[in-house]
Amino acid sequence: MATPLRLGIAGLGTVGGALARLVEAKRDALEKRAQRRIEIVAVSARDRMRERGFSTEGMAWHDDPVSLASHAEIDAYVELVGGSEGAALESVKAALNRGIPVITANKALLAHHGVQLAKLAAKKNSTILFEAAVAGGIPVIKTMREALAGNEVARVYGILNGTCNYILTRMEKEGLTFAECLAEAQRLGYAEADPTFDVGGFDAAHKLAILTSLAFGCEIDLDSIFIEGISNVAIEDIEAAAELGYRIKLLAVAQRTDTGIEQRVHPTMIPTKSALAQVDGVTNAVAIDSDLLGSILLAGPGAGGNATASAVLSDVMDLAIGSVTPTLGVAPANLTPYKRARMRAHxxxxxxxxxxxxxxxxxxxxxxxxxxxxxxxxxxxxxxxxxxxxxxxxxxxxxxxxxxxxxxxxxxxxxxxxxxxxxxxxxxxxxxxxxxx
Amino acid sequence: MATPLRLGIAGLGTVGGALARLVEAKRDALEKRAQRRIEIVAVSARDRMRERGFSTEGMAWHDDPVSLASHAEIDAYVELVGGSEGAALESVKAALNRGIPVITANKALLAHHGVQLAKLAAKKNSTILFEAAVAGGIPVIKTMREALAGNEVARVYGILNGTCNYILTRMEKEGLTFAECLAEAQRLGYAEADPTFDVGGFDAAHKLAILTSLAFGCEIDLDSIFIEGISNVAIEDIEAAAELGYRIKLLAVAQRTDTGIEQRVHPTMIPTKSALAQVDGVTNAVAIDSDLLGSILLAGPGAGGNATASAVLSDVMDLAIGSVTPTLGVAPANLTPYKRARMRAHxxxxxxxxxxxxxxxxxxxxxxxxxxxxxxxxxxxxxxxxxxxxxxxxxxxxxxxxxxxxxxxxxxxxxxxxxxxxxxxxxxxxxxxxxxx
The missing domain is CATH 3.30.70.260 (ACT domain)
Known part of the structure; x- marks a missing residue:
């Protein structure tokens, strides 16, 4: 039996808490599979005293993620703090600078600093794993980084924001307005008090920026994305779409064109008979068109503590087994500069x-x-x-x-x-x- | 740059030929990604003289797969011969006995001998990769072996045979009989001259047997599968299904029950509104229900030279990068015996x-x-x-x-x-x- 894989986890909110509970509850199954123990040896969170449904006894406590990332006894740093700057960025850099791998669910961090961090990881012979950063529990990162290794991708597109898809689904099924569905989503915890990041299309854009890099082997370019949210979608539009044989989804699309790469996020009418149109509620889905595979579709839960923790856990297990895929699929030196398509729009x-x-x-x-x-x-x-x-x-x-x-x-x-x-x-x-x- | 990964490929038919052409055509892209060259150094096929669209010059030729598997200069053996016994089985054993990893697309081999071969691989510190054996280009093996690592699977089910799905789709869309669609499928190369293996449900059963083991961490048990093919499905059934809000698909299902595991393959009415019902033609799809992720769905091309070769290539790249997942997800010693559910049927x-x-x-x-x-x-x-x-x-x-x-x-x-x-x-x-x- 190999030595244990010792984790330091920063952030014990919904995902971090679920992860800690799962590592405890599934200890034996994980050990059997990885042929080594998975141990959480150090944690960091805002409130040490909060009841979380698991014991932090025996785990070293750090008030600060950067300090946690520097903890001598960890083999991998799990960043679940969130945010593209500050503690998240600094702690990830600290871990990579030490040469230990990072696991993160932080799409904003990667959308803004992914290339820089990938370069740092490569320089230090380490890597970043981020299955949970895009489409929650759907193994889209693994699929794009590993399964599509021999493929040239022509287009990647999908439903990447569960809040928007929930709202659009309810509008359609119940004839409610956008405002009514948003309020309901907020009540159920599917939408934040300030919903702009979700309904404005920005969350989907962050995820798309990452997928674009994996799809085309290019640098990440969040700023080039054309973004339009769903707040102007009216019931009349949904009804008219249905009559025409379409459903309206907030689609994120990246595709290779003759003049460069096009990235856009906007409400889109897609054929009712397509598999993507059947993706309802908070479910996410990603479709990938490539030269060898044609089209593949992956669908599943885009959010939720357990689903996201499951994605983190899959990264943990990859590390435990010794998988070492480069952060963005290829060595950062081989990433091409992002070239924006002349036509930015649809x-x-x-x-x-x-x-x-x-x-x-x-x-x-x-x-x-x-x-x-x-x-x-x-x-x-x-x-x-x-x-x-x-x-x-x-x-x-x-x-x-x-x-x-x-x-x-x-x-x-x-x-x-x-x-x-x-x-x-x-x-x-x-x-x-x-x-x- | 690391040393090249040297492959020996047995079988240069549709998949083997596509693989060889792709390794040649994508040489640079693969090298960039893996940070080492992928080289085919030895091959074996029935007819040395046949024109295949690529040059075997510089590759050592073996008349016999077993001899190829023993070739001293290969780092991995790619078995694309087919068949559950004979040359396929013997050559895979020969490679594993030497301690080199095996990549195979051979579902019959694994359905019949998977556990035995996994044990041999583990004993020799090696592994078998077989993404192409189930659902062609869909990364279902990777998903189940790696992405679902922390999950307890409750059910795995899907459309695993493209020939049957093509026939059922055409019957529905064009009102043709089973016999007419089968003839058309044979004309287009989607069905063999003897179609029993496909339309009788046996091909889907082989694939299901493998998925069942990955899903439940149990030994493979092909013989326990209840199998019914599609030859008795009539147009009247398809029409009646449509009126009731269902479509008919050949579904392969494995699920955990209170008394054991249930495995079955049979024509099934599924709700027209489900994503699975939208899977048409030769496309395959696999759905997995598990404790953490809920339900995920993967859909894509189930067959075809390039799609299958793409799956083989993803295994090649995993090997090149150094990924070493155990053959059946867990060490063979940790596989539980297969326990058949008391109720064998739906x-x-x-x-x-x-x-x-x-x-x-x-x-x-x-x-x-x-x-x-x-x-x-x-x-x-x-x-x-x-x-x-x-x-x-x-x-x-x-x-x-x-x-x-x-x-x-x-x-x-x-x-x-x-x-x-x-x-x-x-x-x-x-x-x-x-x-x-």
Whole structure:
């Protein structure tokens, strides 16, 4: 039997607490599998006295993660503090500088400093494991870093934020508004008091930035991501999507194009019959298109203490067994610089919802503006007015375009607005048919 | 840069040929990733002279896989010969006896001899990698062996045979008979000239036997699997399923029960809205229910030269990087004996199709036989007769039962048959709601 793997865990919140309880509860099973014991020898958290459902007796206590990361008796440092700067960043650097491996669930840290940290890890002959940082319990990091090793990835996309997917699912199933579903998500603990990070698409963007690097062997570039959240999605959109054979999901997409790599996060209409469209509630899903495998799809729990702790535990077990994949799949020296695609935004069909003032010639004028911008329309439908009849001078109109560019759509809508036919702003949702390009 | 990883490949058919071409075409990318070269230094195949789209120049040629496995200059032996006995078995043993790792895509070999070979590997401090043996390019072995390391699996199930799924999908989409779709599958190369191994459910059973061991840490037991193929699935069944909100898939299921482990392969009605039901054509999918993760689903190409070679390549890269997971996830000494569940067959709802002779009291008699066996009926529907009207004395009747046992259904149908109300044999398909028990 080999020597034990001694862990230091910083952060004993939902995930850290679950991890500590699991290491205790599954001690024998883990030892059998790894052929060595897994031991938590040191911890750090904000409040030493809090009741956590497990005993920290026998574990060295550190008030500060950086001090924990420097603890002489640990073989690996588990960072579950969170945040892209401060204690998380400094403690991870401290551990890597010592040459011990780091396990983290911290997507913000990696999205902002992943390349720098990967370089530090490589320099010190160590590595960072981060299965829990993207899509919770779904083994997407392992799949991209290891299983796809021989593949050239063309596109990676998916549902990466459980809060948004929960809200969109409830809106669709129960006809509730965004605001109502958000409040419910907050009540159930699926959304934070300040929901911006989730519903604004930023959480999904952090995760996408990491996947993009693994997919294309390039450096991480969070700032290049086009981000649009779900707060403007209306029930009318969801209903119209259903009639057209689509469901609306917050999709994160990264794909290789002729001019570079495109990364975007936005509400997207996807075919109801696609497997991705069936992914409901807080579940996440990631699809990967590559040269050898074609398309594969992974779906599962995107969050939750046990699911995320399970992902951390899989990293722990990899370390225990001696697996040493480079942080970002390849040696950092082999990462290519990120090259942003010329077109930053979606090419494809568009769903456009307009509130058109009831005037002679409005329809014709809108259609002409589309034609002027080479946008071909698949359908143009005047939808039923709201039953309350309060806005009888306004007709909701839905346009579906054939494949076009975002620039053309934006330009045409800008002109339509200026023509004075609309009440309020035009609203558009990108359509993705999900077939391989 | 480390020394090269030198491979000996036995079998240069579809998968072996694709692998050799990929190792050549992706030489630089693989070297960058592994930080060492991957070299094919020796090969074995039936016909030395055949044109394969790559050069075997510089590779040592062996007429016999056993001789190849003994080649002094190889670091790993890749077995792509196929078959559970003979050259495949002997060559794998020869390689393991030397202490070099084995990579194989051979599900039959593992289903029959996996435990014995895992023991040999462990004794010699080596391992067997077999990502390609189950579900082609889907990283299900990696997921179960590594990503689920901390989880206790309750159930693993999925669509493991692309030929059957292709046939069922075409029957549904185009209203063709089983025989017509099988012929088409054979024409397209999706089915063998002798299709029994695929359509009889045996191929799926081999794969399930392996997954069962990984899921439950038990020995492999192919013989305990209840197997029923798809040749009796009729278009009427598929149509009736659609009306009821189900699709028919050949499902392979292994689950832990109070009395042991249950393994079965059979046509199954699953809810149309489930993600698994959206898995069409030659695509495979595996779902895993476990204590920490809840449910995860993996879907992707189940066969094909490149997809399977990609899985082999992922094993090659794991070896190159130094990953050394035990063959069956845990040390063979820690595998538990397989304990068969007392109930070997499905508990749940049943779809039953009967051809009932048009006699007074037949319906009542059938309903009574069901009640006598504590089978509660959700619906009983007399379906429209065949348009040709040739059998106007026979009414097709479909029964849907609430949850019951296979024993009860079999007993009731036996009695109904003996009562003389039926023309031909009763036909039943198990219904699986896929929610966790």
């Amino acid at each position: 090419e494809g069909g568009y769903y456009i919802r307009l509130s058109v003032l009831d005037r002679v010639g409005a329809f014709a004028s809108i259609a002409r503006r589309m034609a002027e911008n080479q946008i071909s329309l698949e359908s143009i439908v005047q939808r039923r007015r709201d039953s309350d009849g309060a806005e009888s001078d306004v007709a909701p109109v839905v346009l579906i375009t054939h494949e076009t560019t975002e620039a053309a759509v934006r330009k045409a809508l800008d002109l339509v607005s200026k023509d004075g036919h609309l009440k309020g702003e035009p609203h558009m949702i990108r359509i993705e048919d999900l077939s391989r390009d | 508990e749940g709802g049943y779809y039953i199709r009967l051809s009932v002779l048009d006699r007074v009291g037949a319906f009542a008699s059938i309903a009574r036989r069901m009640a006598e066996n504590q089978i509660s009926l959700e619906s009983i529907v007399q379906r429209r007769r065949d348009s040709d009207g040739a059998e106007s004395d026979v009414a097709p009747v479909v029964l849907i039962t609430h949850e019951t046992t296979e024993a009860a259904v079999r007993k009731a149908l036996d009695l109904v048959s003996k009562d003389g109300h039926l023309k031909g044999e009763p036909h039943m398909i198990r219904i699986e709601d896929l929610s966790r028990d």
